Amino acid sequence: MARQVSICVIGSGYVGLVAAACFADMGHKVTCVDNDEARVKLLCDGGVPIFEEHLPELLAKHRGRSVTFTTDLGRAVEESEAVFIAVGTPQGDSGAADLSYVEAVVAEIARMIKNYKVIVEKSTVPVYTNAWIRRVLHRHGVEKDRFDVVSNPEFLREGTAVVDFLHPDRIVVGASEEHSAELLRQIYEPLTEGSYYTQPGAVPGCCNTAHPAKMLVTTTQSAEIIKHASNAFLAMKISFINAVANLAEAVDADIEDIAKGIGLDSRIGPRFLRAGLGYGGSCFPKDVAAFHWVAQERGVNFQLLDEVRKINETQREIFFNKVRSALWTLRGKRLAALGLAFKGETDDIRESPSIEIIKKLLQAGAIVTAYDPAAIERAKQTLPPDTNMKYAANLYEAAKDADAVLILTDWKEFAAIDLERLNQAVRFPILIDGRNLYKPDEMQKHGFTYVSMGRQASYQGQEGKPHKMPA
Ligand code: NAD
Ligand code: UGA
Numbered sequence: 239m240a241r242q243v244s245i246c247v248i249g250s251g252y253v254g255l256v257a258a259a260c261f262a263d264m265g266h267k268v269t270c271v272d273n274d275e276a277r278v279k280l281l282c283d284g285g286v287p288i289f290e291e292h293l294p295e296l297l298a299k300h301r302g303r304s305v306t307f308t309t310d311l312g313r314a315v316e317e318s319e320a321v322f323i324a325v326g327t328p329q330g331d332s333g334a335a336d337l338s339y340v341e342a343v344v345a346e347i348a349r350m351i352k353n354y355k356v357i358v359e360k361s362t363v364p365v366y367t368n369a370w371i372r373r374v375l376h377r378h379g380v381e382k383d384r385f386d387v388v389s390n391p392e393f394l395r396e397g398t399a400v401v402d403f404l405h406p407d408r409i410v411v412g413a414s415e416e417h418s419a420e421l422l423r424q425i426y427e428p429l430t431e432g433s434y435y436t437q438p439g440a441v442p443g444c445c446n447t448a449h450p451a452k453m454l455v456t457t458t459q460s461a462e463i464i465k466h467a468s469n470a471f472l473a474m475k476i477s478f479i480n481a482v483a484n485l486a487e488a489v490d491a492d493i494e495d496i497a498k499g500i501g502l503d504s505r506i507g508p509r510f511l512r513a514g515l516g517y518g519g520s521c522f523p524k525d526v527a528a529f530h531w532v533a534q535e536r537g538v539n540f541q542l543l544d545e546v547r548k549i550n551e552t553q554r555e556i557f558f559n560k561v562r563s564a565l566w567t568l569r570g571k572r573l574a575a576l577g578l579a580f581k582g583e584t585d586d587i588r589e590s591p592s593i594e595i596i597k598k599l600l601q602a603g604a605i606v607t608a609y610d611p612a613a614i615e616r617a618k619q620t621l622p623p624d625t626n627m628k629y630a631a632n633l634y635e636a637a638k639d640a641d642a643v644l645i646l647t648d649w650k651e652f653a654a655i656d657l658e659r660l661n662q663a664v665r666f667p668i669l670i671d672g673r674n675l676y677k678p679d680e681m682q683k684h685g686f687t688y689v690s691m692g693r694q695a696s697y698q699g700q701e702g703k704p705h706k707m708p709a
Contacts, residue, residue, distance in 0.1 A: 240427040242266055246318035248311065248343050250277060252288055252399060252520075252586065253360060253392050254324035259293060260403040262300035263441065264428040269314040270307050281307040289585035289612040292400035292441050299439070311343075312350040320421055321347060322390070324360040329524035334531040335364050344371050348378030351385060356418045359389045362465050362525055364532045368412065368458035386418035389458045391465030396519070397583030404429065405443030409453045412461025419455050426453060466529040470543060473522040475510040477549035483513035483692025484556065493692025494674060513692045515591035515646065515672040516553035518580035523547070523589045553691075554591055557672050558598050560689050564668055565642055569603030572665065574640040576633055577647020577673075578610035578617040585612035591672070592646035593620055600626055609636035611651055634663050642668040645675055657684040667698060 243266050247258040250272040258270035272278050277287055284301065286294045297305070308314055315321055323343050330336035340361055347357065357375075359368055371387045389412035394402035409426050413419035428434035432450035445451050456464070479500075483493040493513045501508030517523070526543050533540035565571050580590035587593055590613075596606050600621075607628040610617065614629050621627050630636035633652070637643050637660055645652050653675040661667050661684060669681060671690040678696040681688035689695040 240265060240431065240433060241424050243320060243421070243425050244318045245269070245320050245322065245425065246271060246311075246314040247322045247324055247360075248272075248314075249324035249326070249361070250274075250281060250287070250307065251324065251326065252290070252396055253394065254322070255281075255288065256290060256293065256394060256399040256403055257322060257324060257360065257392070258305050259296040259300065260400060261425070262303075262305040263296050263404070264425075264434055266304065266425065268300075268305045269317060270305060271309065271311045271314045272307070273309060273311075275309055278307050278309050289583075290399050291397070291583065296400065296441070311346050315347055315350045315355065316352060318355070320356045320358055320425060322358045322360045324392075326520075327361045327363055327524075327528075328520075329527050332531060333527040334535075335362075335524065335528040337363065337367060337370075340367065340371070341374060344374045345378060348375050348380050351375075351380050353384065355385050356421045357385055357387045358422070359387065359462075360392055362391060362469070362521065362528075363389075363462060364466065364528055365459050365462040367462060386413070386415050387458070388413045388418045388422055389461035390422060391461060393465075393468065396586050397581060400441055401443045404434065404441050405445040406451050409451055410461050410464050411453060411455045412458035413455060414458055423453065426451070466525055466532065469522055469525040470529045470546070472510050473517055473526050473550070474542070474546045476512075476517045476522075477546040479511045479513050480516060480553050480691075481549050486692045487694070490694055492694075494677075496692075512648075512674070514553070514648070514674060515557055515595070515691075516550040518589040518591045518594075520580075520586065520588035523550075554594055554598075557591075557595060557670075557691070561599065561642065561644065561670055562602075564670055564687065564689050564695075568599065570605065571603075571641045572605045572607070572639060573599060574630075574633070574636040574638075574643040574664070575599075575606050575608040576610075576636065576643065576645045576652050577649055578608055579613040579647050579649075582647055582649035582652075585616055587613050587616045587620065590647075593617065595644075595646060595672075596621060596627075607636045607638075607640070609633045610647065611649055634659055637663040639663075639665045641666050642670055645669070645671040645673050648673040648675060657681075657686070661685050 245261050245266050245268045247254045247270045250270050258268045262268045325339040327335045368387050368389050411422045429451040430453050432447035435446045486493040497511040501511050530543040577592050605626045607630050609630045667686045669686045669688050674690045678688050682696040687698040
């Protein structure tokens with residue numbers, strides 16, 4: 239039987255809140271701390287500040303029992319054996335990660351430590367941050383025997399965060415002492431021994447007692463590099479397929495067939511080969527930049543990462559030019575924008591390609607009506623509603639009298655549109671799909687001119703192929 243560990247999680251964002259709820263579901267006693275008072279109040283009152291599958295159910299099950307929320311970091315640290323730091327590490331001006339939130343938390347922990355704690359670096363941080371945390375604790379007068387610092391990077395994806403956390407491909411622990419590694423082994427034992435998967439009400443996923451989660455214990459530097467290198471590799475895979483998509487389009491080939499053909503090679507694999515608007519989100523853009531910065535700092539040539547970034551940025555321009563090519567001029571054109579979140583099944587709009595594209599369309603004089611199943615409220619803070627920027631309650635309302643419909647986010651809902659109804663709603667049946675959710679011949683059958691990424695466009699009826707617009 240796994241031991242119950244008392245855990246403090248600092249930060250109640252996409253990672254901290256999910257980790258807190260999942261640790262509670264694994265049988266631990268968790269206090270989740272945030273310095274955002276409104277967020278803590280919302281959590282204490284039964285609210286859920288982010289859109290994430292399974293999270294409301296887990297919080298309803300454990301709130302006030304095995305998971306509590308507070309702004310009182312001192313007390314939470316005092317009552318815990320392990321303190322997980324899960325605050326933001328945004329991109330700084332130089333491209334390096336801004337570690338000021340981590341440092342502020344470490345300084346606060348230093349003031350509060352009275353007896354031995356294992357401090358766990360959960361945020362994504364550059365190599366040697368573990369060493370810096372130790373140094374800061376020493377500088378604040380904390381004796382060496384009062385703490386250990388472990389690196390335990392998180393690999394969850396937004397939209398599937400709870401399942402990813404409880405059914406991980408791997409759990410990485412970077413530790414320099416056996417004692418602290420052992421505490422992390424105990425914390426994750428329900429997943430690594432598999433007892434979690436037989437418990438009533440366990441969140442289902444790919445792990446089970448026969449195939450439980452795997453843990454890899456490494457040095458702290460290796461664990462830190464594993465996280466950055468994993469994100470950079472996935473970003474590289476996306477930029478690679480986008481570059482191939484642009485070539486495919488130039489030679490009349492089909493990127494969907496090509497991605498399938500490449501992905502069937504088991505050494506490459508089919509995932510993260512979806513061509514489109516490029517990667518966004520709060521992690522890939524900043525982590526590729528931070529990893530590149532680390533390499534530069536150490537005098538290591540990793541120019542590849544800059545190429546990954548450039549290809550990614552070009553995808554937005556390519557899409558924008560497709561809209562111009564399909565519509566000729568943009569001033570006064572009514573466009574339905576489907577999707578605001580950086581990917582489907584999340585309400586997160588940080589570094590969202592959709593937001594960037596909508597801003598460009600508005601600058602060009604277009605009138606945009608946007609719909610997103612979860613991200614409208616967040617988007618309104620960046621793109622306030624006005625005469626040219628409107629929001630709709632559903633996708634058909636967004637499409638009403640539109641000169642063209644743009645698919646910007648890969649929400650499952652957008653892959654299951656009633657195409658007859660959409661065709662009746664629009665002014666002109668033109669669909670420009672930045673996420674390749676449909677097949678060109680299917681769209682043609684439904685009477686649409688259909689433009690997508692890495693494939694030839696299909697034109698409706700009288701429409702001939704338009705002239706390419708100059709970049
Ligand atoms: P977030 O911005 O959603 O949440 C961070 C939270 O920390 C906020 O609620 C903020 O109020 C709180 N916070 C900041 N300073 C604090 C302090 N001094 N005391 C208490 N609380 C404080 O961030 P996130 O998306 O959860 O990411 C957190 C870290 O995890 C980042 O390093 C990120 O790169 C990494 N990560 C994120 C994901 C993801 O999918 N979002 C996945 C893996 C790793
Ligand atoms: C990503 C990683 O997948 C996680 O393992 C990691 O923990 C996390 O970053 C992090 O460190 O924060 P996330 O950003 O939530 O997770 O979402 P992804 O599913 O990876 O998608 C990232 C972006 O790439 C999205 O904009 C998505 O639309 C795009 N993408 C993804 C593609 O364009 N093509 C693909 O084939 C896959």
